[in-house]
Amino acid sequence: MTRRLAAWDSPAVRGLLPAVEEAAEHTKLWWAAALVMAVRGGRRGRRVATGGVLAMAVAELLSNGVAKQLVERRRPPAERIPHGDVEDRPHSSSFPSGHTAAAVAFTAAVALSGPWGGAACAVPTVLVAVERVHSGAHYPSDVATGAAIGAVATALVRTAPRLLVSCRR
Numbered sequence: 001m002t003r004r005l006a007a008w009d010s011p012a013v014r015g016l017l018p019a020v021e022e023a024a025e026h027t028k029l030w031w032a033a034a035l036v037m038a039v040r041g042g043r044r045g046r047r048v049a050t051g052g053v054l055a056m057a058v059a060e061l062l063s064n065g066v067a068k069q070l071v072e073r074r075r076p077p078a079e080r081i082p083h084g085d086v087e088d089r090p091h092s093s094s095f096p097s098g099h100t101a102a103a104v105a106f107t108a109a110v111a112l113s114g115p116w117g118g119a120a121c122a123v124p125t126v127l128v129a130v131e132r133v134h135s136g137a138h139y140p141s142d143v144a145t146g147a148a149i150g151a152v153a154t155a156l157v158r159t160a161p162r163l164l165v166s167c168r169r
Contacts, residue, residue, distance in 0.1 A: 017131045024099050024128045030056055030106040033121060037110070048113040051157065052106040052121075059105035059153035063098040063146055071095045076136050090137060097138045097146030103128045104150025109157060 023029040034049035041048060073095035103125040111118020129147065132138040138146075 016127070017134055020124065020127045020131045021135060023124070024103065024131070027056060027060070027102050027106075029124060029128075030102060030121075033106070033110075037117065044114075048110055048117060051109040051113055055105035055109035055150075055154040055157040056102045058157055059101040059150045060098055062153055063096050063101035063149045064092075067096050067145070067149065068093040068098070073139075073142070076139055078136065094138050095142045095145065096149055097129070097132045097143045099132055100125075100129045100138075100143045100146030101149040101153065104147045105153040105157075106150075108151055108154040112154070112158065 020029075023032075030052065034053050037045040037049040037052070039045070072093050075090070075094045103121075107118060107121040107125040110121050129143045132143050132146075133140055
């Protein structure tokens with residue numbers, strides 16, 4: 001599966017996926033989306049953006065701060081990647097994909113608050129997941145686990161306030 005996704009080659013892929021990788025680096029894409037929501041969406045937009053950013057932060061903590069420290073996995077071998085983009089891969093553990101975890105967490109949190117915002121974020125989220133395998137940075141299982149961590153992070157952010165309130169009673 002890694003080899004097949006990495007071999008996907010078309011002018012659109014060669015033009016689009018590197019731009020997606022650059023935008024997703026250091027969660028720039030999601031911070032920009034949150035800023036637009038906060039500025040243009042009024043009080044509700046600020047609330048949605050805050051939820052997305054909190055979920056993203058929890059996902060990054062769980063994926064990069066916990067899971068990557070517990071599981072040492074090498075990146076896919078360069079010979080499985082039929083294009084020359086493998087020199088620019090990170091040196092940290094491949095498992096899980098922190099980019100995907102952050103993207104899914106942000107998108108899921110936004111989608112729970114507003115389906116249009118979630119739909120708008122879903123397309124770049126899928127592109128980030130595809131790009132992580134296409135570039136040779138991750139195996140598909142790394143991306144799938146990152147997505148699961150993103151979903152768990154969103155659930156934690158959504159339920160934590162209710163848990164705190166119930167503990168105070």
